[in-house]
Amino acid sequence: MARQSSFLKLEGTIGDVTFYKGANGSFARQKGGISKSRILNDPNFQRTRENLAEFAKAAAASQLLKNAFREITLRSKDLRTHNRLYALAMKVIKSDLVSPRGERNFALGDHNLINGFHFNVNSLWGTAVFVQHTMETTPTDLNVAFPEFIPGTKLARPMGASHARMFLVATALNLAEGTYETNLVSSVDIEINQQPLTGFQVSIPKIATAGTIQVYAIGVEYMQEVNGGMYP
Known part of the structure; x- marks a missing residue:
């Protein structure tokens, strides 16, 4: 220099x-530096080529997840959501126990690793909703049910918020084609007060498309009622 x-x-x-x-x-x-041609052809860089191939697959899978859950990222994300999705995709790819190194892929990985991912680490589900829910699956739907709870006690209340609503997102990912289908269902508006709420549940139809991976997410958003209108 x-x-x-x-x-x-x-x-x-x-x-x-x-x-x-x-x-x-x-x-x-x-x-x-080392020329691109040497990296692509020199036997000494075989491990590098394997890593690059899997990095590319992780980038494609994380971008697909981000696009599929755009309904959530528009509502809630942090500065590192994309990076954390990439790290998650890389982790799933490395859990593929069938394919040789360099050919491991997201579709054959352990998809249970996706469980518990938060799109916004600055506002976690557990710091917003303080009531446990149960999930039930049927051949056609995913149902999320909540026991009786008092919204004013069990829901965190951002300043100015008067109501909240839960929402479910269902997506079917086709890793081979890089495509997805996504549905969103929102609950009724919940007034954040001290009145017990009973029988509250949210259901979303499954997207049963052949050759896809089904992934579901749950979220909560808040509104402010002004002159009869609801504003995020």
């Missing part, structure tokens, strides 16, 4: 030399 001492400070690349500005001045360095 060389420091530029001329009163003309260059930025950019000329030939094999790159000129750039750093925190401590302007510098120049010669282009280096």
Whole structure:
């Protein structure tokens, strides 16, 4: 690395030399590194090629999950949601115990690893809803039921919120084609008060498409009632 001492400070690349500005001045360095052709063909880089192949699959799977659950990411996400989805996809790919290294894929991994993923680590389900729910599956639907609870006690209440609603998202992912189908169902509005709420449940139809992976998510959103209208 060389420091530029001329009163003309260059930025950019000329030939094999790159000129750039750093925190401590302007510098120049010669282009280096390993060529793409060598990485793709040299037997010494076989492990690198295997890693790159699985990194690409994780990127595709995480982007598919992000798109499939856009109804949630529009409502609630944090600055690292995409990165955490990528890390989750990589973890699922590495759990594929059938395919050889470099050919492991999301479809053959342990999908139970998805359980418990939060789209917003700054607002977890357990810090917003303080009542346990039960899930029941039928051949056509997923039903989520809550025991009797007092909304004003069991639901966190953001400033200004007067009501809340639960919502379910169902998606069917086709990893081979990179496509998905998604449904969203919202509950009735729940007034956040001290009146017990009984028989509360939310149901969503399953998307039973052949060759897909079904994934479900639950969320809660809050509204403010103003002159008879509900505002997020």
